[in-house]
Amino acid sequence: MLGPALSTARIVVKRLLKTALGLPGMFLPRREPCVRVLFYHRVNPYPVAKLGPVSREITVRPEEFAWQMAYLASHGFRVLSLSEFEALRADNRQPSRNSILISFDDGYEDNLLYAAPILKQHGFPAVVFVVAGFIGKESSDVLPYADERQYGRFLSYQQIEAMLAQGIEIGSHTISHPLLTSVDSPGLREEIKGSREKLEEMFGVKVTSFAYPGGDLDDRVEQSVAHAGYVTAFTTRTGAATVTDRMTALSRTEVSASDSRLVFRMKLRGSLDWLVVKDSAPIRRLLSLSNRLLMPLAKGAS
Numbered sequence: 628m629l630g631p632a633l634s635t636a637r638i639v640v641k642r643l644l645k646t647a648l649g650l651p652g653m654f655l656p657r658r659e660p661c662v663r664v665l666f667y668h669r670v671n672p673y674p675v676a677k678l679g680p681v682s683r684e685i686t687v688r689p690e691e692f693a694w695q696m697a698y699l700a701s702h703g704f705r706v707l708s709l710s711e712f713e714a715l716r717a718d719n720r721q722p723s724r725n726s727i728l729i730s731f732d733d734g735y736e737d738n739l740l741y742a743a744p745i746l747k748q749h750g751f752p753a754v755v756f757v758v759a760g761f762i763g764k765e766s767s768d769v770l771p772y773a774d775e776r777q778y779g780r781f782l783s784y785q786q787i788e789a790m791l792a793q794g795i796e797i798g799s800h801t802i803s804h805p806l807l808t809s810v811d812s813p814g815l816r817e818e819i820k821g822s823r824e825k826l827e828e829m830f831g832v833k834v835t836s837f838a839y840p841g842g843d844l845d846d847r848v849e850q851s852v853a854h855a856g857y858v859t860a861f862t863t864r865t866g867a868a869t870v871t872d873r874m875t876a877l878s879r880t881e882v883s884a885s886d887s888r889l890v891f892r893m894k895l896r897g898s899l900d901w902l903v904v905k906d907s908a909p910i911r912r913l914l915s916l917s918n919r920l921l922m923p924l925a926k927g928a929s
């Protein structure tokens with residue numbers, strides 16, 4: 628059981644680190660006006676041992692997600708839909724203070740099973756960035772460090788229809804979730820424009836928004852997204868989406884397993900936004916090296 632234990636230890640260390648790092652941020656001035664775009668991956672109560680090492684870190688438990696949504700509802704946050712967010716940006720209007728957009732990457736089935744009912748309770752809209760080629764599949768079919776079967780399912784066609792019926796919007800997260808900076812130009816067109824066309828054809832909705840897998844982008848990738856006709860595109864760069872951000876390179880605030888309730892409140896306040904320094908190229912390389920070294924260990928003995 629070294630695997631789950633190692634994952635749990637990593638989550639505990641990250642939680643402590645985030646709290647420590649959020650404290651100095653509380654004294655920094657708040658940047659405004661902005662919309663804080665929260666991004667989640669998974670919301671479920673599955674046993675840790677059934678989840679792969681990546682899922683363990685990106686899974687928020689339903690009771691925590693419920694607490695987070697109740698916190699937004701009771702503290703005057705205004706949750707925008709993607710369409711409202713895009714209209715605001717298009718008209719150059721200032722967002723009201725405490726505006727939030729809720730997003731989910733990858734399109735896991737648990738978004739519908741566990742997150743959607745909680746969003747519905749509060750009447751909160753959201754956007755799910757779907758990987759077009761993962762629809763109806765298991766993570767073990769398509770990803771390294773995957774989950775046990777049945778614990779890593781992606782939304783099926785019918786489940787996405789059900790989500791759309793609830794008013795949750797969809798965006799594109801490519802066809803196969805590659806790191807886009809290493810994809811050649813024809814492949815880039817297929818992953819970016821092709822995924823949009825595929826989703827629009829399947830579901831009969833307009834797909835106006837894109838999320839970069841792993842937050843991996845450069846000028847070439849960003850231009851390809853703009854040429855494909857997307858209105859907005861979201862990175863994983865830490866921070867709030869300010870009015871000065873490019874529409875095709877919007878910052879977001881990740882919420883994961885290692886976010887305590889205190890850290891969640893710090894993130895809403897922007898106290899951890901200064902960690903944008905970790906998105907610099909050398910630190911990103913260091914973090915990905917640490918993941919490459921630790922993930923096989925976390926998987927190994929599970």
Ligand SMILES: [Zn+2]
Pocket residue numbers: 732733800804839840841
């Ligand atoms: Zn992703």
